[in-house]
Amino acid sequence: IATNADKLEHQREHFDMLSNDVYDMVKTFGAGQILYKDFCPMYNNMKGAIWLSETKEINNPYLGKKMPACGLVKEELK
Numbered sequence: 500i501a502t503n504a505d506k507l508e509h510q511r512e513h514f515d516m517l518s519n520d521v522y523d524m525v526k527t528f529g530a531g532q533i534l535y536k537d538f539c540p541m542y543n544n545m546k547g548a549i550w551l552s553e554t555k556e557i558n559n560p561y562l563g564k565k566m567p568a569c570g571l572v573k574e575e576l577k
Contacts, residue, residue: 511561515548522549525576536574541566549573 503509522536535552542548542561550560557570 507563511542514550514560515543518548518550521551525551530576534576535572536576537570538573539570541569551576 500510525534532553535555536549537552537557537559538547538549539559539561540547548561552558555572557568557572559567559570562569
């Protein structure tokens with residue numbers, strides 16, 4: 500990760516894959532707390548991507564400072 504710190508798009512690609520894997524794991528085993536599956540519809544040429552959050556507030560990791568509030572809560576995981 501540290502050696503690719505200047506390659507933000509590359510980091511986001513890996514975060515996308517990791518988020519999907521963690522979501523599948525949480526759906527299978529639970530998380531022990533409420534989590535929110537958030538969705539950014541604009542990432543990856545409008546294909547979109549998910550991430551998990553502990554809060555309902557959207558803080559978009561894909562669009563960052565450009566559009567930090569872009570996205571919506573798709574699912575509440577208990």
